[in-house]
Amino acid sequence: MSSVRHDRESVSALALDLLDRVGLPDLSMRRLAAELDVQPSALYWHFGSKQELLAAVSDRILAGVPERGPEADLPTVASGIRDALLAYRDGAEVVMSTHALGLGDARAPGALRAVLGDDAAADALFAFILGHTMLVQQRMHAQSVGAAESPDHDPSPDADRVFHAAVRAFAAISPAVRSR
Amino acid sequence: MSSVRHDRESVSALALDLLDRVGLPDLSMRRLAAELDVQPSALYWHFGSKQELLAAVSDRILAGVPERGPEADLPTVASGIRDALLAYRDGAEVVMSTHALGLGDARAPGALRAVLGDDAAADALFAFILGHTMLVQQRMHAQSVGAAESPDHDPSPDADRVFHAAVRAFAAISPAVRSR
DNA sequence: ACCTGAACACCGTTCAAGT
DNA sequence: ACCTGAACACCGTTCAAGT
Numbered sequence: 001m002s003s004v005r006h007d008r009e010s011v012s013a014l015a016l017d018l019l020d021r022v023g024l025p026d027l028s029m030r031r032l033a034a035e036l037d038v039q040p041s042a043l044y045w046h047f048g049s050k051q052e053l054l055a056a057v058s059d060r061i062l063a064g065v066p067e068r069g070p071e072a073d074l075p076t077v078a079s080g081i082r083d084a085l086l087a088y089r090d091g092a093e094v095v096m097s098t099h100a101l102g103l104g105d106a107r108a109p110g111a112l113r114a115v116l117g118d119d120a121a122a123d124a125l126f127a128f129i130l131g132h133t134m135l136v137q138q139r140m141h142a143q144s145v146g147a148a149e150s151p152d153h154d155p156s157p158d159a160d161r162v163f164h165a166a167v168r169a170f171a172a173i174s175p176a177v178r179s180r
Numbered sequence: 181m182s183s184v185r186h187d188r189e190s191v192s193a194l195a196l197d198l199l200d201r202v203g204l205p206d207l208s209m210r211r212l213a214a215e216l217d218v219q220p221s222a223l224y225w226h227f228g229s230k231q232e233l234l235a236a237v238s239d240r241i242l243a244g245v246p247e248r249g250p251e252a253d254l255p256t257v258a259s260g261i262r263d264a265l266l267a268y269r270d271g272a273e274v275v276m277s278t279h280a281l282g283l284g285d286a287r288a289p290g291a292l293r294a295v296l297g298d299d300a301a302a303d304a305l306f307a308f309i310l311g312h313t314m315l316v317q318q319r320m321h322a323q324s325v326g327a328a329e330s331p332d333h334d335p336s337p338d339a340d341r342v343f344h345a346a347v348r349a350f351a352a353i354s355p356a357v358r359s360r
Numbered sequence: 361a362c363c364t365g366a367a368c369a370c371c372g373t374t375c376a377a378g379t
Numbered sequence: 380a381c382c383t384g385a386a387c388a389c390c391g392t393t394c395a396a397g398t
Contacts, residue, residue: 045362
């Protein structure tokens with residue numbers, strides 16, 4: 001007896017938890033189903049496909065970033081997005097592939113557009129944040145193999161410095177792009 | 181009778197061709213083996229794993245970018261890398277995952293470092309180029325579904341404008357980062 | 361509304377054995 | 380040096396049927 005019934009929320013919540021524990025390559029529908037004490041086919045009642053599930057996971061990862069920060073400045077918004085990605089293992093990769101497929105909500109790029117006032121520049125900055133964070137997370141994971149220590153979720157001070165310099169640079173090009 | 185013997189070059193060359201025809205999700209070891217008229221296990225004599233094969237494919241994609249362009253300026257080098265990624269379907273995604281795992285040669289980031297003179301800024305710019313191009317390619321592929329027309333390999337003028345603005349911005353932050 | 365059981369059409373990878 | 384044959388341990392997804 002499986003004893004518990006599930007819905008979209010509980011399934012995507014455990015999927016996010018499983019992602020953080022085992023990483024994206026080991027996050028399979030079958031393994032997720034096993035942790036839910038359910039047959040793999042049961043997942044397809046809640047989500048049409050694995051990509052749709054991953055889109056829900058992506059939305060969960062970015063749920064903490066405010067859609068509209070009227071008083072927030074660009075560095076705060078950009079750091080907020082990056083920190084949200086860093087909070088879960090392979091977070092950047094999940095959001096990247098979801099965003100690339102046009103799935104998931106537009107929360108993060110929306111927040112960047114609001115504060116930058118330039119859609120193209122905002123999208124470029126989002127692309128940088130995703131690419132940069134993906135590489136940072138991969139470096140962290142490569143380190144944690146052999147380190148045998150707590151796989152910390154913080155980027156190096158060096159990576160942090162480059163990140164903020166890049167954010168400032170994108171802020172600078174925003175008006176230049178608009179004056180086409 | 182399989183009639184032909186293969187080596188690393190011929191295998192990775194057909195892998196690149198297959199990638200361009202079917203895309204990364206359909207590029208499987210078994211399908212590649214079938215096109216080579218060979219058993220899947222034969223591929224493992226040439227490459228230790230699929231990732232190692234993809235690293236060779238990644239190197240092929242970037243083979244055209246000059247390691248050192250003493251007379252080349254930043255926009256030329258950056259555009260050269262982006263155009264190399266755009267030349268094959270899912271090129272950016274292959275290079276991104278390869279680079280994230282620390283595999284493949286360091287040709288592209290090396291060229292950026294040489295012209296930028298700042299390793300951290302060069303890595304940040306490479307992360308942007310990969311992220312931005314990945315999103316551009318995905319948009320192109322999404323368009324080509326339903327368009328039923330030639331899946332063209334060129335970015336929109338809009339994406340091109342943002343790209344160059346971002347490149348200029350990264351050039352601007354390079355000295356700022358160095359003066360720590 | 362939510363899930364089971366069973367199947368379909370695949371994967372990457374290993375390894376002894378062949379030529 | 381390069382490949383076959385056979386197996387292992389998996390995948391995502393569909394669909395009739397159950398409760």
